[in-house]
Amino acid sequence: MERTELFKKIKRVVVKIGTSSITDDDRISAAKIEGFARQISSIRKSGYEVVIVTSGAISAGAGILGMKRTNLAIPEKQALAAVGQAVLMNEYKSCFSLYGCSVGQVLLTEDDMRHRTRFLNARNTLNALINMDVIPVINENDTVAVNEIKIGDNDTLSAHVYSLVEADLLVLLSDIDGFYNDLNDPEPVRFIGKISDDIRSRAGGSGTKHGTGGMVTKVNAAEMIMRLGGMMVIADGGEESVLERVLRGEMTGTLFAGQSVKVNSRKKWISMRKGKGIVVIDDGAVNAITKNKKSLLAAGITHVNGRFVMVDIIDVVNSSDVPVARGIVNY
Numbered sequence: 001m002e003r004t005e006l007f008k009k010i011k012r013v014v015v016k017i018g019t020s021s022i023t024d025d026d027r028i029s030a031a032k033i034e035g036f037a038r039q040i041s042s043i044r045k046s047g048y049e050v051v052i053v054t055s056g057a058i059s060a061g062a063g064i065l066g067m068k069r070t071n072l073a074i075p076e077k078q079a080l081a082a083v084g085q086a087v088l089m090n091e092y093k094s095c096f097s098l099y100g101c102s103v104g105q106v107l108l109t110e111d112d113m114r115h116r117t118r119f120l121n122a123r124n125t126l127n128a129l130i131n132m133d134v135i136p137v138i139n140e141n142d143t144v145a146v147n148e149i150k151i152g153d154n155d156t157l158s159a160h161v162y163s164l165v166e167a168d169l170l171v172l173l174s175d176i177d178g179f180y181n182d183l184n185d186p187e188p189v190r191f192i193g194k195i196s197d198d199i200r201s202r203a204g205g206s207g208t209k210h211g212t213g214g215m216v217t218k219v220n221a222a223e224m225i226m227r228l229g230g231m232m233v234i235a236d237g238g239e240e241s242v243l244e245r246v247l248r249g250e251m252t253g254t255l256f257a258g259q260s261v262k263v264n265s266r267k268k269w270i271s272m273r274k275g276k277g278i279v280v281i282d283d284g285a286v287n288a289i290t291k292n293k294k295s296l297l298a299a300g301i302t303h304v305n306g307r308f309v310m311v312d313i314i315d316v317v318n319s320s321d322v323p324v325a326r327g328i329v330n331y
C-alpha cells in the first residue's frame with residue numbers, strides 16, 4: 001500500500017528528537033530546536049496532535065558545566081541531566097512560544113510504564129495536556145532512573161510513549177536517514193513490514209550506514225510498535241521540513257508498519273512490557289492458552305526461570321523455547 005494511503009488516518013504523532021538533531025558541538029542549538037518548533041507548530045495547524053520525546057539533557061548539562069560526557073559515573077551523568085533538563089526545557093519553551101505554542105514537561109521512568117495504574121495516570125495527564133492544546137515534551141527521568149529501573153534510551157522510551165498516548169505514528173528523528181541493508185546502498189530501505197532475524201543482525205552488525213548501537217534500539221522500538229499493529233518512520237532530523245514530508249507520505253526515511261491487530265488496551269500494555277521471568281509449559285497448556293484463550297494453570301508448567309512475584313509480567317515459552325504468550329502472574 002502507498003504511504004499516502006497508509007497515513008490518511010493519522011492524527012496523533014509522537015516525534016522523537018535525538019541528541020544529534022538538537023546539538024552543535026555538544027551544546028544545545030536553539031536554532032535547531034526552533035526549526036523543529038516551526039515544523040511542529042505548522043503540522044499542528046493542519047490538524048495533527050503532537051507529542052515530543054526529546055533527548056539532550058545530559059549533553060546540555062555537560063555543555064553548561066564544560067564537562068565531557070564520556071567516562072562519567074552514573075550519579076555524575078544523572079547530575080548532568082538535572083542541570084541539562086532545565087536548560088533543554090527552557091529552549092523548547094522559548095522556541096515554541098515564537099510560534100504561539102505552549103509546552104509541558106513530562107519525565108517518565110520504567111516504573112511508570114510497568115505499573116498499570118501509574119501508566120493510566122500518565123496517560124490521563126498526557127491526554128489532558130493535549131486537550132489543553134499544550135505540547136507534551138517528554139524525557140526519561142534520568143536523575144532518578146538507575147540501571148534496574150531505567151528504560152535506558154529514548155528510542156525505547158518513545159515506543160512506550162506511542163503506546164501510552166495511543167498514537168498513530170512514531171517518527172524517530174536523528175542523524176540517520178533510515179535503515180540500510182547494506183553500507184553501499186545509495187538509499188535506505190523504504191518499507192519494512194516484518195522484523196526478520198536478518199534485519200536484527202544487520203541493525204547490530206556493521207551493515208548499517210551510521211554507527212551501530214543507535215540502529216539496534218531503533219529496530220527494537222519498531223518491533224514493539226509493530227506488535228501493536230502500529231507504524232514508525234526513521235528519518236533524518238536535519239532534512240529540510242522532514243516532518244511535513246514524512247506526514248505527506250513522501251518517500252523519505254524508512255517506514256516500519258505492522259499488521260493491524262485487534263486487542264484491548266490492557267493486552268497491548270502487557271505486550272509492551274519486559275518479562276521478569278520465563279515459564280516453560282507443556283503442549284496441553286500451549287493449546288489451552290493459545291487456542292482456547294484460557295489462563296495458565298500451575299499443572300501445565302514444566303520449568304520456571306527467573307525471580308518474579310504476583311503482578312509481575314512473565315514470558316511463556318513452549319518446550320522448544322519458542323515464545324507463545326506473555327502474561328501477568330496471579331499467584
Ligand code: GLU
Pocket residue numbers: 018019054055056057058059081139140142152153154155
Ligand atoms: N535521556 C537522555 C538525555 O536526555 C537521552 C537518552 C537517549 O538519547 O537515548 O540525555
